[in-house]
Amino acid sequence: MKKPTFGSRTGGVKTLECKECKAKVHNVDTKADAVTCWKCVAKSLNPRSAIISDMSKEELERFFKKQKKNGRSEN
Numbered sequence: 471m472k473k474p475t476f477g478s479r480t481g482g483v484k485t486l487e488c489k490e491c492k493a494k495v496h497n498v499d500t501k502a503d504a505v506t507c508w509k510c511v512a513k514s515l516n517p518r519s520a521i522i523s524d525m526s527k528e529e530l531e532r533f534f535k536k537q538k539k540n541g542r543s544e545n
């Protein structure tokens with residue numbers, strides 16, 4: 471059996487350019503024809519925090535975890 475050379479191994483993912491900043495985004499569903507990278511997603515979620523693009527992905531994840539915790543004040 472022959473398989474297409476462009477990786478359709480795990481459910482079919484490809485690499486696309488972010489439609490906002492043209493950064494390469496990996497592991498995009500092959501069905502998708504446009505993608506937004508995590509940085510631009512973060513920016514759109516927090517348009518006022520310009521610093522966010524200077525954060526590493528790790529820092530960003532921590533940041534969002536904090537946001538979630540602060541969102542619910544269960545005491």
Ligand SMILES: [Zn+2]
Pocket residue numbers: 488489490491492493506507508509510511
């Ligand atoms: Zn982007």
